[in-house]
Amino acid sequence: MSGTSHVPQAGGGDGQMPITAADVAAQVGGRLVGAPDVVVRGIAPLDRAGDNDLSILSHLRYASWFATSRAGVVLVAPALEAQPGTPSTRIIVEKPMDALVGLLAHFHRPEPRAIGVHPTAVVAPTARLGDGVTLDAHAVVGEGAVLGDRCWIGAGASVGAGSVLGNDVRLHSNAVVYPFTELGDRVVLHAGAQVGREGFGFVPRPTGVVRIPHVGRCVLEHDVEVGANSCVDRGSVDDTVIGAGTKIDNLVQIAHNVRVGRFCFFASLTGVAGSTRIEDGVQVGGQAGLGGHLTVGARATIAGRASVFGDVPAGETWSGYPARPHKEQLRTQAAVTKLARLLRPLELMVARFTANTDPVDSSSSGDAA
């Protein structure tokens, strides 16, 4: 971990451990074409890479960037080996993207971290902090909260009263843990994430609508990650639980009493309504919506933009509005498009048919509006 005396430079991918093109080729199991001793200090896309940057050419769509790229070394797919371009040092490798991903950790520059409590952080006297905790500027830890070892609470983030955080929990700037929330080990909350809010529940009373007091918990198990500005509400009478290893993208809403299994994925802008149960290994695409009180079976896939109004069986892929099995959805869409093109002859046929036959009572299915 870098100390605070480290002064980072702007721009990504500029790591501190240079390696040669020959080293890269060896690490990714690729075939080197060109100069083996070119030094690689970072990773960059073709259009901004410089002499000491490693880049990739994995698809013909980037051919124009490759033509004039200044990249020092390029991982190139076999089919594009002879692609014209300025980069003369190339490493031919079956899957350039996979190869590059394997190298990323080498070049990733960590955010500087200073262990300890910043003088502007506020810690309630009854809170307990583990060993090696970092509280950045203006972080707040409420009464009775418990933080495990090596937790890192970013600038302006707050941990509510009575919350319990495991070890190695990371709250990025301005994330908020509401009071009485429980986070397992290695949980990550990105900037502006809000977990443990009392959910959206109201009941009518003679004096007007009143909030349902929420006494259920909000539990994020080990290794859960919650994206920027996402929200996970606490339960009303049940708990809200996010299972171990589940990853949630930005701007996602998980409502009260929802139980999510282990190793699920939720892409951005997805919403899950109250009391729905999502079993292990479910993947949910972006902007999908899951209604309340449903069950989504293990390893199901919910496509992006899907609107789920009923239970989804385990292992199935559903899509569309309303969501249905994806193949059925595609068939229906294709049929609709074809039918729309047949509209005129079908109308003519119906006109002739109804003129030639007994009167058809269309009131049951027709719409007079």
Place this chain on the structure above:
Amino acid sequence: MSGTSHVPQAGGGDGQMPITAADVAAQVGGRLVGAPDVVVRGIAPLDRAGDNDLSILSHLRYASWFATSRAGVVLVAPALEAQPGTPSTRIIVEKPMDALVGLLAHFHRPEPRAIGVHPTAVVAPTARLGDGVTLDAHAVVGEGAVLGDRCWIGAGASVGAGSVLGNDVRLHSNAVVYPFTELGDRVVLHAGAQVGREGFGFVPRPTGVVRIPHVGRCVLEHDVEVGANSCVDRGSVDDTVIGAGTKIDNLVQIAHNVRVGRFCFFASLTGVAGSTRIEDGVQVGGQAGLGGHLTVGARATIAGRASVFGDVPAGETWSGYPARPHKEQLRTQAAVTKLARLLRPLELMVARFTANTDPVDSSSSGDAA
């Protein structure tokens, strides 16, 4: 209200006022089966409840949890009275969930609150604070802002210059009130809510696109609640107004010049575009979208995921893409599914029909693309 010396414990529903099973039965008007003197200290779902927790069994889907639950007392629906399960003390009651909701306030544990201004809070010299105000750590109150009595501004929340807050307003952590915003009594902004931003309005100018200066207000009337990370923009030339008693869930967007009536509900991830008018008592489901310059009549219901592109008459329920009356939507969806299954014979019929009759000019409805 708890003082700051109160040290809460992690986990929800652990209230401070124990009552017996007999007390619970009396309060909910249920019939007690089992030991009347079991002490109830909190509420918990069946799968984590302990000896002193009250739980409910309202649906067969929770039968497996009930079978092995350690709950001390369970509210059970009449139809499930004889359901096999470890809990021996049961209270048979017509609607277990309603009964439980009535008990929640008894067991709800309030967040600890310390009246007064935390030393790290920053209050502009020209701001005015009412009696009994709480400013938590790092709260900020801008020049000329006015806070009514008993307002509670959470950690890192900020009240912009010139804003006026009524009595008993609650801003949770990191909520932001932009300058010149007006909040009525008992308004609640959850964590990360942003109200009063200048809306998304630009006009083309010879030198490029420029922002429309917004001079309209952002007014949240009495008892409005805005969910976590939701946004309500101020008006450009009109005001943005959220009527009294309206409740807004997380991650909702209300654009400039929108006027929302009283006692409306907006579920999560819903968006309302500029200058739309929503009358009293409208309910909007999750991820719905309302276009700009529309009118939604009083007590209308907009279903979750609906895409509203036109006015909605009072009292109607609309759904789908594009939104239409819900019954019409369901009929159309059902018809589409049936038609898709008839595609093949319809194609054959059209082929035979067009072969046997005068040429059909399909150019007006067909799509050659």
Place this chain on the structure above:
Amino acid sequence: MSGTSHVPQAGGGDGQMPITAADVAAQVGGRLVGAPDVVVRGIAPLDRAGDNDLSILSHLRYASWFATSRAGVVLVAPALEAQPGTPSTRIIVEKPMDALVGLLAHFHRPEPRAIGVHPTAVVAPTARLGDGVTLDAHAVVGEGAVLGDRCWIGAGASVGAGSVLGNDVRLHSNAVVYPFTELGDRVVLHAGAQVGREGFGFVPRPTGVVRIPHVGRCVLEHDVEVGANSCVDRGSVDDTVIGAGTKIDNLVQIAHNVRVGRFCFFASLTGVAGSTRIEDGVQVGGQAGLGGHLTVGARATIAGRASVFGDVPAGETWSGYPARPHKEQLRTQAAVTKLARLLRPLELMVARFTANTDPVDSSSSGDAA
């Protein structure tokens, strides 16, 4: 720019430079009816305007407000010149809204700004601040960050280590710039906006799912504006780039490796998935979704709620689920509605047709489920 001794009043549109009705008429090129010496001090909608407010009547829907409005002066569309109403001083002008927009800057009341670093702001010793920078209360600037001249960092906002901000950048309250992010001149981040987060990328490993280290940059070019609680992730192996002059509304998600051109607009709650390329001048409506690895051509328009699963050619307008050219979408929708109403006779025809002809093999298109 106002000094901090300025005490604003609640309510929008109350400018400090009064002008007369005659002045207004001259400025907008309108025809004055009524008293030329009425003094205008602000702008307000008809229903709350007072003696010294300017308002507009542009549409008959506001006739009932106009009937009893107390507005001192009203800009009135020619067709509504004789509309009955209390306002006696009227300025007849072709496009009242355009005329009003032209006057807004005159009446817009700026947020008070105090140049300098607030005592509670925290600036890392290795950070560099330009001239005339404002850091409001609790603002945080990380190690090695660079801020250009006249940047204004709002209360509780934070600039991560190694980030570089151009001149005149404005971060509203609680906005977060993650480490190593680059913002051009005049970039605006609204409250709670989060830019530069490591994107949502994971790869399976024998020990479980692990995060892809992100070494790509997050670059917001000159004059980019990002709405409240919106998110722009940094790139994994490519950069995420938002082109100059592009404006992003509230609650929008831009994923890793996305490249957005110049002068694009993204309305609220829209999501763009990873690695998609959006060329110059593209306009995207609210709650639209763009899948990953797509290309949207220059000056294309994506309608609100559109679900884009494929490339969109330059200049075209697409809408619907799945998105297609808007005219085709409308035709298909209209055809579907008509076909749904023909369902009953079509079913009868198919029944008779299949009874009268050779057996039809419907297995290829039918759905036995």
